[in-house]
Amino acid sequence: MSPMPDTILRVGRFDPAEFAARYAAPLFLLLLIAVFTALEPRFAHPLNVFNILRQVSISGLVAIGMTFVILTKGIDLSVGSLLALSGLVGAYVAKGGLDDRFALGGAATAANPLFLVVLAALAAGMLGGAVQGLAITRLKVPPFVVTLGGLTAFRGAALLFSGGGPISGFSADYAWWGQGRIGMVPVPVVIFLGAALIAHFVLTYTVFGKHVYATGGNERAADLNGVPTRRVVFITYVISGFACGLAGFLLSARLNSAEAVAGSGLELTVIAAVVIGGTSLFGGVGSIVGTVIGALLLGVLTNGLVLLNVSSFIQQIVIGITLVAAVTLDQFAVRRRQAQ
Amino acid sequence: MKPPILELKNISKHFGAIQALEGIDVQLGQGEVVGLMGDNGAGKSTLVRIIAGNFQPSAGEVILAGERVRFASSAGARQSGIEVVHQDLALCDNLTAADNVFLGRELRRRIGPFSILDYRAMARRAAELFSELQSETRPNDKVRLMSGGQRQAVAIARTRLSDARIVLMDEPTAAISVRQVGTVLDLIKRLRDRGITVVLISHRMPDVFAVADRLVVLRRGRKVADKPIADTTPEEATGLITGAIAVA
Ligand SMILES: Nc1ncnc2c1ncn2[C@@H]1O[C@H](COP(=O)(O)OP(=O)(O)OP(=O)(O)O)[C@@H](O)[C@H]1O
Ligand SMILES: [Mg+2]
Numbered sequence: 001m002s003p004m005p006d007t008i009l010r011v012g013r014f015d016p017a018e019f020a021a022r023y024a025a026p027l028f029l030l031l032l033i034a035v036f037t038a039l040e041p042r043f044a045h046p047l048n049v050f051n052i053l054r055q056v057s058i059s060g061l062v063a064i065g066m067t068f069v070i071l072t073k074g075i076d077l078s079v080g081s082l083l084a085l086s087g088l089v090g091a092y093v094a095k096g097g098l099d100d101r102f103a104l105g106g107a108a109t110a111a112n113p114l115f116l117v118v119l120a121a122l123a124a125g126m127l128g129g130a131v132q133g134l135a136i137t138r139l140k141v142p143p144f145v146v147t148l149g150g151l152t153a154f155r156g157a158a159l160l161f162s163g164g165g166p167i168s169g170f171s172a173d174y175a176w177w178g179q180g181r182i183g184m185v186p187v188p189v190v191i192f193l194g195a196a197l198i199a200h201f202v203l204t205y206t207v208f209g210k211h212v213y214a215t216g217g218n219e220r221a222a223d224l225n226g227v228p229t230r231r232v233v234f235i236t237y238v239i240s241g242f243a244c245g246l247a248g249f250l251l252s253a254r255l256n257s258a259e260a261v262a263g264s265g266l267e268l269t270v271i272a273a274v275v276i277g278g279t280s281l282f283g284g285v286g287s288i289v290g291t292v293i294g295a296l297l298l299g300v301l302t303n304g305l306v307l308l309n310v311s312s313f314i315q316q317i318v319i320g321i322t323l324v325a326a327v328t329l330d331q332f333a334v335r336r337r338q339a340q
Numbered sequence: 341m342k343p344p345i346l347e348l349k350n351i352s353k354h355f356g357a358i359q360a361l362e363g364i365d366v367q368l369g370q371g372e373v374v375g376l377m378g379d380n381g382a383g384k385s386t387l388v389r390i391i392a393g394n395f396q397p398s399a400g401e402v403i404l405a406g407e408r409v410r411f412a413s414s415a416g417a418r419q420s421g422i423e424v425v426h427q428d429l430a431l432c433d434n435l436t437a438a439d440n441v442f443l444g445r446e447l448r449r450r451i452g453p454f455s456i457l458d459y460r461a462m463a464r465r466a467a468e469l470f471s472e473l474q475s476e477t478r479p480n481d482k483v484r485l486m487s488g489g490q491r492q493a494v495a496i497a498r499t500r501l502s503d504a505r506i507v508l509m510d511e512p513t514a515a516i517s518v519r520q521v522g523t524v525l526d527l528i529k530r531l532r533d534r535g536i537t538v539v540l541i542s543h544r545m546p547d548v549f550a551v552a553d554r555l556v557v558l559r560r561g562r563k564v565a566d567k568p569i570a571d572t573t574p575e576e577a578t579g580l581i582t583g584a585i586a587v588a
Contacts, residue, residue: 205456217434226414226444284434
């Protein structure tokens, strides 16, 4: 069925820009690992490796949710604020109120069982995502605007809700979710990798996943072919909100404290991870594997530069350049696609 | 006229202030090929999308095989045997040919509690359809990398997934070579011979006159002609489209 001329054509269609956009991030990650390992013996130490992974896991979780959103050509700028708000909601439920908000240490008693805490944090995140998803799909307000509003509004809600101060001091089994280990592996890392596996499965093997790609690739065409594009887009914001809720809970458990200012500026790190991982801001192209690599890359970069005593100003410059380089590659690939 | 499989009664459609269709009555006979012509913006695609369930009419009725229908989406229309080749083909460039063929009605298989995409079955079926259409299109290639003819084969393959009763083709010959136009016209004839009704929208007079049994002309959302192709000429059709001839 596959005649010769096509085979030749196919080889002729190898696209260097496409190749670079696809493999630049993993290659750069490997390069960084090699360089840091050579320059700094502490870098490859298992303790440091798990340290990196643990640092990556919170923003990485949020980046997984963000990947769904960006694949549909959307954006979610509200993630940092929503993370803070859901963390506070969880903490509030754990304490059963704001009365003993400053109780410190693992001796603190829980007012509500842990599953209610998790449920509350997840519900807060999903509700925030759902409200934004509705505004985007029903009221047709651009995602950038809706979630920019969310960024401000959820932060305000978090400040209002907490009265400005932190809620800290949780029970030991609460804190375990942020500080504990399963074997050698920190719990948040296990959750991050588990979430990545599930998200990868959903995007690759389910009808919903296919519809996410279709909607991002050509929303009108998807619509004409019976893809419920509005529902698909709505769900991606709920997923992003879910990720924020889970990450908010884990972060509060790790710090033993939930604060209204948690996750400030997180949206930038997360979008950077997704984009560096090869997911196109133009929608329809990208993967969870890429996002995990993008998140690891940022984590490794920051950690390595810190170990090498590079000033944090220079770190920011390096990360900025990496981000722009990734988007530039993506732009190249897009222009190639259009030229064809 | 052959017994009608589909009747449109007094169909109107407006988008805000734009009146795209007004009081359209059309009957499609079983196994009939109807050429639908009209200037840009005359309302042809809108009419097709109403029949295909993409749009709901603002007023009027759609009657399929004697029963009044109101499709909430294209899925409903497909279930009733209505298939479409959309204008500009409605493809997702970022997906493979097989993904596009099955878009909106993906094949699934069960693994334990999960229902997952059956990539293998979809690729196999898509490959069959492409070879039936004599197209060298590989199921697992991304549509982005495909030629105009291959893209068109993907869009047409969609209409062959189920036993269609009506196939609507919105400018299927707009962007392809002369040889490929011939393939499409042959396909239309084969569909007709199997009793399938075809609506062909085209700006190309020779195509319409080569395969259509009947000509319907829209102008500014109104039907201005509906007659057997044998009773008209390309010259008259041109006049009807441009408005040089008011109505026929
Ligand atoms: N979704 C929509 N929203 C608003 N207006 C629309 C929409 N779809 C079509 N229209 C308008 O309805 C009118 C008819 O459009 P339609 O696409 O049906 O024309 P057409 O006959 O298919 O033209 P062409 O030959 O250019 O494809 C046009 O004025 C168009 O602008
Ligand atoms: Mg049209």
